[in-house]
Amino acid sequence: xxxxxxxxxxxxxxxxxxxxxxxxxxxxxxxxxxxxxxxxxxxxxxxxxxxxxxxxxxxxxxxxxxxxxxxxxxxxxxxxxxxxxxxxxxxxxxxxxxxxxxxxxxxxxxxxxxxxxxxxxxxxxxxxxxxxxxxxxxxxxxxxxxxxxxxxxxxxxxxxxxxxxxxxxxxxxxxxxxxxxxxxxxxxxxxxxxxxxxxxxxxxxxxxxxxxxxxxxxxxxxxxxxxxxxxxxxxxxxxxxxxxxxxxxxxxxxxxxxxxxxxxxxxxxxxxxxxxxxxxxxxxxxxxxxxxxxxxxxxxxxxxxxxxxxxxxxxxxxxxxxxxxxxxxxxxxxxxxxxxxxxxxxxxxxxxxxxxxxxxxxxxxxxxxxxxxxxxxxxxxxxxxxxxxxxxxxxxxxxxxxxxxxxxxxxxxxxxxxxxxxxxxxxxxxxxxxxxxxxxxxxxxxxxxxxxxxxxxxxxxxxxxxxxxxxxxxxxxxxxxxxxxxxxxxxxxxxxxxxxxxxxxxxxxxxxxxxxxxxxxxxxxxxxxxxxxxxxxxxxxxxxxxxxxxxxxxxxxxxxxxxxxxxxxxxxxxxxxxxxxxxxxxxxxxxxxxxxxxxxxxxxxxxxxxxx
Amino acid sequence: xxxxxxxxxxxxxxxxxxxxxxxxxxxxxxxxxxxxxxxxxxxxxxxxxxxxxxxxxxxxxxxxxxxxxxxxxxxxxxxxxxxxxxxxxxxxxxxxxxxxxxxxxxxxxxxxxxxxxxxxxxxxxxxxxxxxxxxxxxxxxxxxxxxxxxxxxxxxxxxxxxxxxxxxxxxxxxxxxxxxxxxxxxxxxxxxxxxxxxxxxxxxxxxxxxxxxxxxxxxxxxxxxxxxx
Numbered sequence: 109x110x111x112x113x114x115x116x117x118x119x120x121x122x123x124x125x126x127x128x129x130x131x132x133x134x135x136x137x138x139x140x141x142x143x144x145x146x147x148x149x150x151x152x153x154x155x156x157x158x159x160x161x162x163x164x165x166x167x168x169x170x171x172x173x174x175x176x177x178x179x180x181x182x183x184x185x186x187x188x189x190x191x192x193x194x195x196x197x198x199x200x201x202x203x204x205x206x207x208x209x210x211x212x213x214x215x216x217x218x219x220x221x222x223x224x225x226x227x228x229x230x231x232x233x234x235x236x237x238x239x240x241x242x243x244x245x246x247x248x249x250x251x252x253x254x255x256x257x258x259x260x261x262x263x264x265x266x267x268x269x270x271x272x273x274x275x276x277x278x279x280x281x282x283x284x285x286x287x288x289x290x291x292x293x294x295x296x297x298x299x300x301x302x303x304x305x306x307x308x309x310x311x312x313x314x315x316x317x318x319x320x321x322x323x324x325x326x327x328x329x330x331x332x333x334x335x336x337x338x339x340x341x342x343x344x345x346x347x348x349x350x351x352x353x354x355x356x357x358x359x360x361x362x363x364x365x366x367x368x369x370x371x372x373x374x375x376x377x378x379x380x381x382x383x384x385x386x387x388x389x390x391x392x393x394x395x396x397x398x399x400x401x402x403x404x405x406x407x408x409x410x411x412x413x414x415x416x417x418x419x420x421x422x423x424x425x426x427x428x429x430x431x432x433x434x435x436x437x438x439x440x441x442x443x444x445x446x447x448x449x450x451x452x453x454x455x456x457x458x459x460x461x462x463x464x465x466x467x468x469x470x471x472x473x474x475x476x477x478x479x480x481x482x483x484x485x486x487x488x489x490x491x492x493x494x495x496x497x498x499x500x501x502x503x504x505x506x507x508x509x510x511x512x513x514x515x516x517x518x519x520x521x522x523x524x525x526x527x528x529x530x531x532x533x534x535x536x537x538x539x540x541x542x543x544x545x546x547x548x549x550x551x552x553x554x555x556x557x558x559x560x561x562x563x564x565x566x567x568x569x570x571x572x573x574x575x576x577x578x579x580x581x582x583x584x585x586x587x588x589x590x591x592x593x594x595x596x597x598x599x600x601x602x603x604x605x606x607x608x609x610x611x612x613x614x615x616x617x618x619x620x621x622x623x624x625x626x627x628x629x630x631x632x633x634x635x636x637x638x639x640x641x642x643x644x645x646x647x648x649x650x651x652x653x654x655x656x657x658x659x660x661x662x663x664x665x666x667x668x669x670x671x672x673x674x675x676x677x678x679x680x681x682x683x684x685x686x687x688x689x690x691x692x693x694x695x696x697x698x699x700x701x702x703x704x705x706x707x708x709x710x711x712x713x714x715x716x717x718x719x720x
Numbered sequence: 721x722x723x724x725x726x727x728x729x730x731x732x733x734x735x736x737x738x739x740x741x742x743x744x745x746x747x748x749x750x751x752x753x754x755x756x757x758x759x760x761x762x763x764x765x766x767x768x769x770x771x772x773x774x775x776x777x778x779x780x781x782x783x784x785x786x787x788x789x790x791x792x793x794x795x796x797x798x799x800x801x802x803x804x805x806x807x808x809x810x811x812x813x814x815x816x817x818x819x820x821x822x823x824x825x826x827x828x829x830x831x832x833x834x835x836x837x838x839x840x841x842x843x844x845x846x847x848x849x850x851x852x853x854x855x856x857x858x859x860x861x862x863x864x865x866x867x868x869x870x871x872x873x874x875x876x877x878x879x880x881x882x883x884x885x886x887x888x889x890x891x892x893x894x895x896x897x898x899x900x901x902x903x904x905x906x907x908x909x910x911x912x913x914x915x916x917x918x919x920x921x922x923x924x925x926x927x928x929x930x931x932x933x934x935x936x937x938x939x940x941x942x943x944x945x946x947x948x949x
Contacts, residue, residue: 491785520808577804
């Protein structure tokens with residue numbers, strides 16, 4: 109079995125981390141550019157090749173039609189859900205999209221899980237290059253407030269990337285795990301997680317027991333569409349207004365959207381450290397556009413967005429039956445918590461300074477690595493008890509939702525419902541499962557619809573028990589059982605949003621064309637390159653006059669090793685190629701010595717001649 | 721003479737006799753959940769309604785260590801299924817039993833004694849007069865809101881006072897539920913006859929119906945007040 113990692117699949121950045129056995133602490137794995145932050149950007153080149161991360165981010169400016177960022181916002185959502193986003197994000201939604209969005213990148217069309225899978229594959233390859241071993245299992249984090257469809261989409265992405273998803277862990281819970289390990293915290297903890305695209309608040313109770321530490325989530329709340337992106341968009345709109353006011357020549361807000369986005373993001377970052385800075389970008393007709401912005405102006409512009417985070421904070425505390433002052437530790441997670449106003453606002457609400465010792469970008473990935481290690485090693489001294497963020501319900505008469513699993517129930521959680529027929533020989537019962545807090549089905553999130561098949565019988569006779577179960581990943585499972593026959597009944601649950609199993613299978617087959625990024629493939633390429641180098645070196649050595657000094661037996665051995673290696677290179681077994689390379693190295697050892705001696709000899713003789 | 725109980729089953733894995741419990745005593749494998757398993761029995765508790773919540777929480781944590789699906793990630797598919805079943809039952813049971821009202825609801829539902837009947841819509845007789853006044857105040861408030869009336873402040877104050885009265889009624893009902901629950905526990909201790917228990921269940925059902933009526937009423941008034949302010 110391969111290695112196990114923890115992955116933070118973020119809106120802006122994604123990271124991969126592992127548990128370092130030497131120190132017993134989690135560590136982030138750096139990518140080829142030395143940083144562990146992989147921009148969650150994917151770009152498709154005209155020749156169909158995919159780039160991910162920094163190279164893709166650079167292409168946001170040059171090839172915006174072929175490049176996508178913040179795809180996490182589209183995970184598990186239908187076209188109708190994202191109309192507001194489309195006004196702010198340059199997503200090119202394929203007109204054929206319905207319940208699953210399809211995004212156009214150049215001349216190709218992808219679903220959000222496929223795009224996320226490219227990011228996961230990239231991180232997988234970072235880890236494989238780091239370990240020099242395959243990675244096949246992962247714990248992936250999701251916002252705590254993600255619904256069933258968003259979670260399922262994330263799990264599908266893992267599968268498409270060739271990863272067995274051991275568990276989906278909620279981001280604030282993962283952060284708490286990393287902090288708990290770091291600080292030995294106990295008691296009531298609030299995790300305020302303000303990332304690039306999502307906001308979560310989780311209230312946890314950390315308990316020491318004889319077996320180890322339990323991280324029990326008491327309540328969680330959030331907004332899956334509230335993050336640094338919203339701050340950027342607010343700043344960008346303000347900037348565009350200003351630019352129009354100044355009538356900057358040659359400027360087009362659609363054409364230069366990305367340039368302005370970059371400029372305001374840079375200014376945002378700088379304003380976390382400085383009192384004022386410049387919004388600066390090359391003007392379309394030469395020179396630079398610059399405008400000074402003070403921290404005060406910045407805070408005024410973003411205050412309404414920060415205030416929106418306080419609504420879920422209050423709701424989470426109320427659900428946990430706690431007052432803000434009862435919270436013993438507050439932990440900040442996510443890049444947006446670097447903003448001084450956010451820190452001040454959180455401190456004001458809880459009446460205590462928040463913790464920010466761990467890097468807010470890395471802490472979620474570190475926690476995921478801890479959980480990945482616990483699940484794969486079987487060594488357990490920590491246990492996460494997480495909750496479902498939204499109530500699960502079923503539609504009843506008049507479109508009203510009957511809640512069967514309340515929000516903030518510890519998962520796994522289940523509920524049974526007994527169904528019978530209303531008319532003679534009725535052969536099916538329609539069941540509609542929803543998630544959300546509202547009273548009416550139309551206001552909740554539809555998870556799935558299915559028909560329970562019933563053998564013909566007089567009305568009221570059939571008794572079918574349906575079990576709705578939310579598993580430890582926060583994903584719905586439905587099982588049915590005929591109480592008369594006592595047998596389980598299989599049911600086809602059609603997800604309202606999201607891919608069916610068959611669709612994921614099909615994508616998995618299609619995704620093989622991207623497999624050159626896979627570990628075995630990369631190893632093969634490297635081994636072939638190595639073989640190529642040694643074959644050329646051997647040919648050169650054999651052509652040297654010194655080769656005449658070889659015994660016939662030795663010469664035969666080298667020739668044999670060369671032909672064996674040449675045969676191996678034609679195959680795809682990188683381990684065999686490496687073995688043959690080693691054999692050729694061995695066989696040519698003496699030849700190399702002979703040649704080296706001759707070189708030395710010539711050098712010495714040369715010197716002597718000079719000396720004479 | 722000892723005869724083994726008829727209900728005694730065998731472990732699915734080692735076939736040793738299995739008397740219940742979460743794991744096989746012989747091989748330690750997790751066992752399937754019997755159908756209709758009771759939440760009280762899951763924790764090894766009797767059906768008494770008074771529970772030490774701190775002790776229940778400790779029990780919940782102990783069982784979580786053993787039954788949570790995290791423990792079974794590397795086990796066979798069947799064992800993973802069983803841990804999902806038992807793990808979710810553990811959480812369902814704890815969620816229900818730690819809440820004193822849900823605990824009573826559950827006890828009655830298991831015995832087929834939870835009957836909501838028409839009581840949901842009908843005011844309990846002793847509250848009729850107060851409910852009538854409250855509804856009048858609500859109507860006036862709604863009318864004032866439509867008319868954008870100036871008397872809103874006064875009306876809101878009156879309604880708030882009336883709402884407070886019902887909140888204290890709710891406390892009274894909760895106290896009453898506690899008293900009947902204590903009688904139930906005493907009856908269990910005494911090992912009394914079924915008819916006594918049945919009578920107590922009917923009474924508890926009655927209290928629960930009154931409780932949910934008042935609770936709905938209070939929730940509705942609070943909603944109206946929130947909208948008016």
